[in-house]
Amino acid sequence: MNDRDDVTDAVGPAAEAGDLIAELGPDSEGFFGEYGGTFVPETVMPALEELERAFHDAMADPAFHERLDSLLRDYVGRPTPLYRADRLAAAVGLGCVWLKREDLNHTGAHKINNCLGQALIAERMGKRRIIAETGAGQHGVATATVAALLGMECAVFMGVEDIRRQSLNVYKMQLLGAQVVPVSDGAGTLHDAVTAALRHWVERVDDTFYVLGSAVGPHPYPLIVREFQCVIGEEIIDRMGEIDACMPDAVVACVGGGSNAIGTFHPFLRDIDPEGRPLLVGVEAAGLGIDTDKTGASIALGSPGVLHGMFSYLLQDDAGNPLEAYSISAGLDYPGVGPEHAFLHDAGLARYESVTDAEALVAFDLLCKTEGIIPAIESAHALALLPRLAAELGPKATVVVTVSGRGDKDIDIVREAGLGA
Ligand SMILES: *Cc1c(COP(=O)(O)O)cnc(C)c1O
Numbered sequence: 001m002n003d004r005d006d007v008t009d010a011v012g013p014a015a016e017a018g019d020l021i022a023e024l025g026p027d028s029e030g031f032f033g034e035y036g037g038t039f040v041p042e043t044v045m046p047a048l049e050e051l052e053r054a055f056h057d058a059m060a061d062p063a064f065h066e067r068l069d070s071l072l073r074d075y076v077g078r079p080t081p082l083y084r085a086d087r088l089a090a091a092v093g094l095g096c097v098w099l100k101r102e103d104l105n106h107t108g109a110h111k112i113n114n115c116l117g118q119a120l121i122a123e124r125m126g127k128r129r130i131i132a133e134t135g136a137g138q139h140g141v142a143t144a145t146v147a148a149l150l151g152m153e154c155a156v157f158m159g160v161e162d163i164r165r166q167s168l169n170v171y172k173m174q175l176l177g178a179q180v181v182p183v184s185d186g187a188g189t190l191h192d193a194v195t196a197a198l199r200h201w202v203e204r205v206d207d208t209f210y211v212l213g214s215a216v217g218p219h220p221y222p223l224i225v226r227e228f229q230c231v232i233g234e235e236i237i238d239r240m241g242e243i244d245a246c247m248p249d250a251v252v253a254c255v256g257g258g259s260n261a262i263g264t265f266h267p268f269l270r271d272i273d274p275e276g277r278p279l280l281v282g283v284e285a286a287g288l289g290i291d292t293d294k295t296g297a298s299i300a301l302g303s304p305g306v307l308h309g310m311f312s313y314l315l316q317d318d319a320g321n322p323l324e325a326y327s328i329s330a331g332l333d334y335p336g337v338g339p340e341h342a343f344l345h346d347a348g349l350a351r352y353e354s355v356t357d358a359e360a361l362v363a364f365d366l367l368c369k370t371e372g373i374i375p376a377i378e379s380a381h382a383l384a385l386l387p388r389l390a391a392e393l394g395p396k397a398t399v400v401v402t403v404s405g406r407g408d409k410d411i412d413i414v415r416e417a418g419l420g421a
Pocket of ligand 1 (some may be wrong): 109110111138139213214215254255256257258259260261331332376378379404405406
């Protein structure tokens with residue numbers, strides 16, 4: 001073998017895949033392009049560095065994957081089905097629509113994928129106490145669930161306003177043995193709960209692990225959450241291969257902080273060549289409309305800035321203070337977005353659109369009536385994009401939609417909005 005052959009070997013497919021993953025990020029400082037990083041007080045850095053070491057250590061250990069995979073299968077109920085929704089496809093004018101059924105996971109949404117992964121890292125680190133922040137209470141319930149499963153102590157930080165609005169989830173967390181810690185700072189909502197949880201973590205880092213709920217926050221959290229949510233996209237690709245389905249024209253998911261969307265998108269970016277890759281579309285909440293100030297569309301209307309330890313697109317005022325986000329869906333009203341989405345947006349690797357409360361309600365109703373599936377109102381935002389995609393891609397197109405959760409939690413909201421009356 002001559003020298004040139006050696007060089008050719010070194011730049012074979014494996015090396016190219018490595019380069020691509022490196023390009024997708026994050027780099028060693030936690031940046032996806034210019035977004036991400038660790039914008040935190042010095043006192044938080046040692047805890048983040050310890051977490052990063054523990055995460056890489058776990059990911060390199062086959063025993064960790066064996067335990068995670070077996071709990072995902074037997075406890076969470078994975079793999080979730082990829083269901084071909086023909087009546088929905090006909091109603092929106094598409095050739096084929098596949099629904100990735102994250103609503104069928106234990107606890108009713110994708111959040112448990114990430115909570116379980118992070119709690120198993122806490123267990124390896126010998127930390128017997130986990131904390132979390134929650135807005136609507138979904139991440140709090142998922143964290144309380146895995147804490148009970150693993151026999152850990154659990155405290156969930158929640159704004160007082162959210163505690164008032166989400167009494168059912170507060171009660172569920174208490175039934176599961178968690179302590180709900182009221183946060184009365186600021187507006188008493190998610191933003192204040194994250195700040196309080198981060199502060200508390202630093203004070204008790206010796207025995208406490210912070211389970212962060214979306215692909216946001218300081219490095220390494222956006223990476224960790226992505227890796228635990230990638231099971232969604234990996235299963236979609238595997239299942240389409242098994243049944244010999246053609247590569248979809250588009251893949252759609254809703255974006256709050258961005259965890260179910262990045263878990264859906266990343267395997268397509270990592271494993272599928274650009275020429276064969278579907279259009280990846282993230283759907284933000286437009287709330288009452290992106291021409292109003294009642295919105296959650298951080299990419300459409302925001303600008304780059306720092307929030308909760310990351311540099312990303314934010315809804316902020318001229319002085320850089322985060323604005324209160326609004327959406328009918330409590331899981332999408334975060335004023336920021338995960339840094340990897342900011343990067344994918346700028347790089348043109350994914351597209352982001354927004355859907356109003358009213359459009360989401362129409363899509364919610366349509367899925368109920370055509371397929372007998374009541375989706376989370378967050379997931380209904382992704383479904384609302386289907387008619388637009390039909391207009392753009394034509395009546396033969398195939399689209400995959402991640403249904404991030406089930407709609408039981410939203411029944412009162414849609415009833416108030418007048419659906420089904
Ligand atoms: C929390 C939540 C979301 C939004 O969070 P992401 O991190 O953007 O995925 C979406 N759907 C459901 C059902 C949720 O509970």
